[in-house]
Amino acid sequence: MKRKKMLFKFSDQYKNVLMIGNGHIPAFLYCSRKPVLIDPGVSAFGPLYLKKVKGHFQNLESLLIVLTHAHFDHCGATPYLIRNIQGVKVAASLQAAHILKRPNAIALIKRLNxxxxxxxxxxxxxxxxxxEAICVDIELDDADTLELGDREFFKVMSTPGHTRDCLSYYLPDDGIVFTGESAGVFEDGFMHSPFLTSYEDYVSSLKKIIGLKPRALAVAHNGILTGEDAEIFLAESLKAAEDYKNMIADCLTEYNGDSKRVVEKITADEYDSQPNHIQKRAPFILNLEAKVGAVARLMENKD
Ligand SMILES: [Fe+2]
Structure with a gap:
């Protein structure tokens, strides 16, 4: 697939939202009266997240960890933070709460971390x-309100497509949406479209986020975009998703529906030919297999 060069300038702060952490696995810290940490990523960054949060808040007992979904690089440091901060609470979707107790999911998250x-x-x-297993204290569903005190709240939006358990969080006063991976991820001029469970769900979730007309986006693995950049990012993401789906569909047609060969071809073109990546190779392939599967199902349903 021809890479179109786009450029977005991500920042690490917007109003009371800070990006903390390292490299391509940042977490976002919302500095309200009740500090909120969104998506503390891989387990190895636990001590770093803790140090950074402590740098902003002396009393961490009211810390709320909010997860967009149960992937290893979004929830990985949560058990460490639970073990090291008394009173911390965790909020996530109902589906994520189930996943984070399942032995096979825990084994996979451990392995990838x-x-x-x-x-x-x-x-x-x-x-x-x-x-280790995470006990989710606050189980959330679409259209819930997550109260943060002082009349502040996150509006909870179910945004499946990347995974079935994906939630996005909208802070109406500041106009920022924490999208996780529901609105794409940008890497070196290329917009990734991680529709792992369903292309159609992914697109409708993206349209739902666009419908909010957000003034800012906190994008997993990237950072914060504001104003026109946020608007352009969402529009480009929508286009990229369609292009990527079409590319996979063309490959599937060319290889007579052989998903394994399609995964090998795209891995060679897209991963092995590039020197640097946000993702390690193993999760890249797992994700690609899921995307190819999502497009194959879409093609079957249309036949
Ligand atoms: Fe993810």
Whole structure:
């Protein structure tokens, strides 16, 4: 697929929202009276998130961890933070709450985090950052309101398509949406369209976010965009999703529906030919298999 060069200038702050953490796995900290930490990513970054949050708040007992979905790089540091902050509460979707208790999901999340733990072994100095089951205290559903005190709240929006459990959070006063991966992820001039469970759901979730006319977006793995940039990002993301779906559909047609060969071809074109990536190779392939599966189902349903 021909890469179209786009450029977005992400920032690390918008009003009371800060991006904290490292590299392509940032978490977002909303500094209200009740601090809110959105998507504390891989387990190995647990100590770093803790240090950064402590730098802004002395009393962490009212900290609320809010998850957009139950992927390893969005919830990985949550058990570490639960073990190290008394009184912390976790909010996530009903579906994520179930996933985060399932032994096979926990094993997968542990395995995908282990690569980062190994790489950061020296920095971690033997500290236990291991992942374990998460007990979600506040189970959320579409259109819920997550009260933050002082009349502040997140409007909860179900935005499936990347995963079935995806939620986005809208802070109406500031006009910012925490999209997780529901609105695409940008990497080196290329817009990723991570419609892992359903292309159609992904597109309708994206349109739902566009309908809010947000003044800012907090995008997982990227940072914060404001004003016209946020609007352009969403429009480009919508276009990119259609282009990517068509590219996979063309490949499936060319390889007579052989998903395995399609995954190998796209991995060679898109991953192995590029030097740097946001994602490690194993989760890239897992995600690509899911996207190819989503397009194959879409094509079957249209036949
Ligand atoms: Fe994800």
């Amino acid at each position: 282990a690569e980062y733990e190994q790489e950061m072994k020296d920095d971690l100095k033997g500290e236990d950052v291991s992942f």
